[in-house]
Amino acid sequence: MPNPATKTLAQQLRWQLILAGIAFSIAILVSLTFITWRSVEFAADSVFKMEVHNLLKQIEHDPNLALPDDKTFQAYRDWDSIPPKLRQTFSLADIENNQVYENEFINKTGQNTYVSLVHLTDKNRQPLYFLSVYDVKETNEIVDSILSNLFTDALWLLIFIFFLLFCLVFWLLKRTNEPMKLLSDWAFKLRDNDHLSKEEFPIAELNDLAAQLKAGVDRITEYNIREQQFLKHASHEMRTPLATIQACLDTLDFQLTGPEKKTVQRALKASSNMNRLSSALLWLARESEKPIEKTKVELKSFCSHQIEEHQYLLKHRDIAIDAKVDDECIDLEEELLLIVFANLLRNACQFTSQGTIKVSMDVASLRIENPVDDGLNDSVSSYQSFGLGLQLVSRICEKLNWSFCFKEHPHYVEVSVTWKKY
Template sequence: MRNGLSLKWVISGSFLCLIAVVLVIYSKLLPEFTVRGLFYTASAMMEEEAQYFVRHYKQDPTTPTPHNYFYTSVIGKEALPQDVRELLSTSPSLSFGAVNIFGDLYSDDDDEPFQIILEQPLGDGKTLYMYDIDHDKEAGGEVETPLSDAYFDQVIESVKFISLAVFVPALIIIALLVWWLVRPLGRLVQWSGTLKDPEALTGTRPGFSFKEFNMLADALAKSVEQVQAASQREGRLLRYTSHELRTPLAVLKANIELLALQSGGVLPPSLQRIERSVLNMQLIAETLLWMSRERPESLPEEDVNLSEVVGELIEKHRYLIGNRDIKLSIDIHNEPCRLPPTACRIVIGNFLRNALQYAEEGTVDISFKYPRLVIANYINEAKPRQESDDYGYGLGLQLMRQLCAKLGWQIEVLREQQRFTVILDFTSVRDTPPADGAPGAC
């Protein structure tokens, strides 16, 4: 998948991250609970021994205090070693069961061992203190236990093996699950790319293993079919409309020419308005017919002098000014440009006609310096309920947008307070695309 993450990698990565988190938590909690298990064993042994001593002490106060390799005991705090008495004056690091633990439990420094101390009241005001013995400071050091250490190492290796045995099968299962889920999704994506062909819609749709994918494929095929049907209806409407309009327009144009000949070449104002309307309708019909083609051929280009074209169009549409006090400010360079002349007349004529028709009294600015033609006019303030920025331009501007999109030209519409500006850029977007976010780009 280009420009994005693949679904199978997202799913598999998520599962692997989940397993990794579980294993990390497991590895962190295992030493913690192992140490707590050892403390529980020590607490249970010392508490049981202390309770056993209390039972015999009540019968015979001369009963000797418990003593073995792991811990020893004394009666009274004064009988404790100096270091143990100092620990009792501090707060314990952990209280676990019947014992208090002093010192750093997780330190790797052997010079800072922890101390386990149990305090057991004897009932006669005295207290039995039981504490573990540090054999490292004795001559010969601590007694080695190779058999027990070997067993413990074997248990740790078993734990590691179990962790690996969980991770590897889980990875394989996840890979198979992702393949099982993503494979039909990939087939669905591949099949959806063929829906632009009408035969793919009429043919048999492949199965995608899962009911949800099949439902999605049905909805996608139905949606594409509706879009294609709407596009075909729109194309037929454009073709039929333009074809049906061309015949009556040709009849009107021919009869107007006959009337002009009969009247000595000068038509009355009413017939002049009809002539101009017929010409505008003829241009629109030709535009619709050209736009309705699925693959419109490239229009022939010629050296066009936009100064002459704009001058002719101004004279043709000057009647739109009427009695309004409108002045034209024209600044057009005379250099010829390689452009399709018919398309230029249609687009520029539409913009100029709208500018003269909807302009308020003032100046209509028309300027051209290749490749940008700018037409600006003053308008009334639009009411708040008007949502369109194409104030006064309506369908004509929408048609021009589509026409320019097919030609590769760019249209930019600006509305600043009471000024409406249309900028036509003849630079083809196929050759020099506009910057991202440029408004009005075709």
């Protein structure tokens, strides 16, 4: 079952690009604000300097030119001529030539005022002091207007960027999904046809991935073929000695009449079980989907016979078997049902130290419950810990489309096989 938190490549790319676009937009907005603020300051200083240098040329051309002394722009030939209110906002010792200095002070009317000062010398090396005076409120209104226009322009710019980002995301996802879809379709076909030739994809990395996937499938296929061949050969090889053992035991069973006869009969039962197991392994190893022949199975007699067959596992042990079986007859693969039932019951007997094993069987399912000690919980945490028995049950159920379920409870273990679904 896939992890709910797992996202597709398209989803991951979409969110990554959107987050990148948001971060990029914020960076643009901050940068524009900073650049605009610096540009306003630079423009104000540049205009002030242009005005100052233009006036300086006029003064050099006409030394007797009257210096301006209006509300916003003033010029003085010596430091002491500057009004004290303006002069005290600067320190003469810190002033350098052709540099703009800015300060803020409160004028006579009580309003905050910006004052800028530039010190220059004319061609006769006579000092000149130029001052630009502006009301703080008016200046801030101008700056706010500029910033407002900036934010409006930035908003349109961000909308344009998001539109481009949306188009880019759509294009990238489409371009990314096309080869991934080809790889997914090819891998899906590979599941049903392991001899499918490797397809050439437009992206080199996908070709590498497809090659590794094909190599992995080929290895698994080769392993499965070897396993099937081994099971076939092993099952065939077991048939001859099993047939010999069965014949010898039949002869002994016919000849013996004393207590030894019971031992021979147990050996006969074990030999029959081995024959059935060999047939089941051979059937599981076949690639053919030909169904096993079904026969009439009387549930009560079938269950009673199997419980009787396993009574030897309960000798000298405080264990009882409680069976509840429907008195019905069903069409089922009896040989395979026998292997399934025998393995489940044998495991229940082996892993029960004391108590009652509950067996219930009806026309649709088989269920076996057996108590377990707390110390055995680790050993029954997975049906794989039981070895070949339950793995064989699982494989048989899988091939017959039966449902096999193993559940571990605090004080008992429950296994069930369902062959009929309503």
